[in-house]
Amino acid sequence: MCLAIPIRVDALLPDAMARVTLNGVSRLVSVALLEDVAVGDYVIIHVGYALARLDPEEAAQTLALMRAAGLSSFPGGQDVLQ
Amino acid sequence: MTEYRDGHLARALAETLAREADPHRDYRIMEFCGGHTHAIARYGIEDLLPRNVRMVHGPGCPICVLPVGRIEDAIRLAGQPGITLCTYADLMRVPTPDGGSLLRARAAGADIRMVYSTHDALQIAETEPERRIVFLAVGFETTTPPTALAILHSKERNIFNFSILCNHVLTPPAIRAILDNQDVAIDGLVGPAHVSTVIGTSPYEDIAARFSKPVVVTGFEPLDVLQGIVMLVRQMNAGRCVVENQYRRAVIRGGNLLAQRAIADVFEIRESFAWRGLCEIPYSALRLNDRHAAFDAERRYGITTLPAADNPACACGDVLRGVRKPTDCRLFGTVCSPETPIGSCMVSPEGACAAHWTYKRFRDRTPPGARDR
Numbered sequence: 184m185c186l187a188i189p190i191r192v193d194a195l196l197p198d199a200m201a202r203v204t205l206n207g208v209s210r211l212v213s214v215a216l217l218e219d220v221a222v223g224d225y226v227i228i229h230v231g232y233a234l235a236r237l238d239p240e241e242a243a244q245t246l247a248l249m250r251a252a253g254l255s256s257f258p259g260g261q262d263v264l265q
Numbered sequence: 266m267t268e269y270r271d272g273h274l275a276r277a278l279a280e281t282l283a284r285e286a287d288p289h290r291d292y293r294i295m296e297f298c299g300g301h302t303h304a305i306a307r308y309g310i311e312d313l314l315p316r317n318v319r320m321v322h323g324p325g326c327p328i329c330v331l332p333v334g335r336i337e338d339a340i341r342l343a344g345q346p347g348i349t350l351c352t353y354a355d356l357m358r359v360p361t362p363d364g365g366s367l368l369r370a371r372a373a374g375a376d377i378r379m380v381y382s383t384h385d386a387l388q389i390a391e392t393e394p395e396r397r398i399v400f401l402a403v404g405f406e407t408t409t410p411p412t413a414l415a416i417l418h419s420k421e422r423n424i425f426n427f428s429i430l431c432n433h434v435l436t437p438p439a440i441r442a443i444l445d446n447q448d449v450a451i452d453g454l455v456g457p458a459h460v461s462t463v464i465g466t467s468p469y470e471d472i473a474a475r476f477s478k479p480v481v482v483t484g485f486e487p488l489d490v491l492q493g494i495v496m497l498v499r500q501m502n503a504g505r506c507v508v509e510n511q512y513r514r515a516v517i518r519g520g521n522l523l524a525q526r527a528i529a530d531v532f533e534i535r536e537s538f539a540w541r542g543l544c545e546i547p548y549s550a551l552r553l554n555d556r557h558a559a560f561d562a563e564r565r566y567g568i569t570t571l572p573a574a575d576n577p578a579c580a581c582g583d584v585l586r587g588v589r590k591p592t593d594c595r596l597f598g599t600v601c602s603p604e605t606p607i608g609s610c611m612v613s614p615e616g617a618c619a620a621h622w623t624y625k626r627f628r629d630r631t632p633p634g635a636r637d638r
Contacts, residue, residue, distance in 0.1 A: 212382075213382075213411070216410050216411075216521060217521070217523065231382025234407060235515040235521060238514050238515070239514075244513070245484075245492075245511070245512075245514055253273075253281060
């Protein structure tokens with residue numbers, strides 16, 4: 184039940200609903216728990232409701248930190264997680 | 266999303282862990298959330314860890330921790346004429362001690378329907394006004410806001426043939442109960458990802474300080490989990506015990522305020538609630554407040570939960586507390602499997618036993634030492 188998934192908002196509809204597509208299947212979900220959702224946002228959907236919006240800058244930064252932490256295992260790698 | 270599953274990067278992070286983990290000490294890390302248990306099993310993360318970094322499964326699967334007496338309540342309720350019971354699919358197969366389940370009750374004629382969301386349950390109530398719709402509500406703080414919104418909507422639209430049987434539980438009191446338990450030896454916690462989108466990271470701060478355990482809120486992708494473990498090992502090496510947030514792309518310290526407001530509007534905290542495997546935990550669950558009593562199936566149908574004993578041979582209780590592994594249970598893989606579950610941990614894909622059966626049972630056959638780094 185906790186296996187929520189990030190998914191892109193395709194269209195905004197009345198009553199705080201939105202249309203999303205997952206693996207080619209179109210579904211309606213509620214975005215009533217988030218403020219100012221826009222088409223193109225990635226949101227985390229859980230039991231039909233968007234719980235959080237994914238922050239693209241933070242997502243890129245997390246990947247950069249992972250790469251840096253991975254690099255640190257090699258000589259000359261820089262560790263920025265610390 | 267695939268970027269967070271990059272195999273080369275996973276191996277590089279594993280190298281970092283191997284280099285940084287002190288070989289003279291043990292790192293026992295509990296993943297509280299069933300979503301992490303599932304990810305760890307599915308992606309073989311334990312195979313990437315040094316021998317002295319060990320994962321302990323926690324009680325964070327809402328299906329697993331629901332006491333069986335509450336399932337029996339739902340089955341009895343669904344047997345009443347005019348009632349339609351709606352619930353999430355995971356609950357349908359949870360077995361009761363006498364061999365029953367919601368699935369069997371449905372086969373015997375009860376009107377029990379699987380829904381994808383509370384929205385669907387509410388729609389059934391609207392389109393079938395002659396039926397009394399009861400939503401069997403279960404889950405941690407992730408499923409609670411959708412239930413709260415359903416109640417608020419039904420009140421707004423005067424849909425009074427809708428009510429909920431509330432089993433929503435709270436993560437922080439359960440973590441405290443685990444850490445209070447002297448049987449469970451853990452050094453740090455992988456904090457839940459999606460629960461934290463709702464409650465934020467701040468509720469763990471007093472837990473980290475009071476119990477002197479580091480907590481890292483971590484996403485569900487394999488690289489997220491590995492990075493969370495690196496962050497925990499680093500805290501332990503430095504003797505620090507604070508809350509860190511690995512899942513910054515979705516979680517902020519204060520959480521989702523709209524969701525928190527919806528929960529506060531509709532629910533109040535129960536004085537005590539029984540958890541499977543953890544017994545009664547004070548202030549660990551929610552019920553509808555007096556303003557929303559009309560939507561409370563417990564009050565409407567006079568439900569008093571009877572304590573029901575689990576199968577005495579089943580080790581789910583110990584597995585949920587992190588004191589035994591699934592393979593320590595003599596029912597595991599013999600009479601208990603995902604097709605014929607005896608205990609709750611074998612039902613949901615996030616249950617420790619189901620995750621082990623699905624992804625790791627062949628790993629057990631690897632000769633000892635072959636997996637050692």
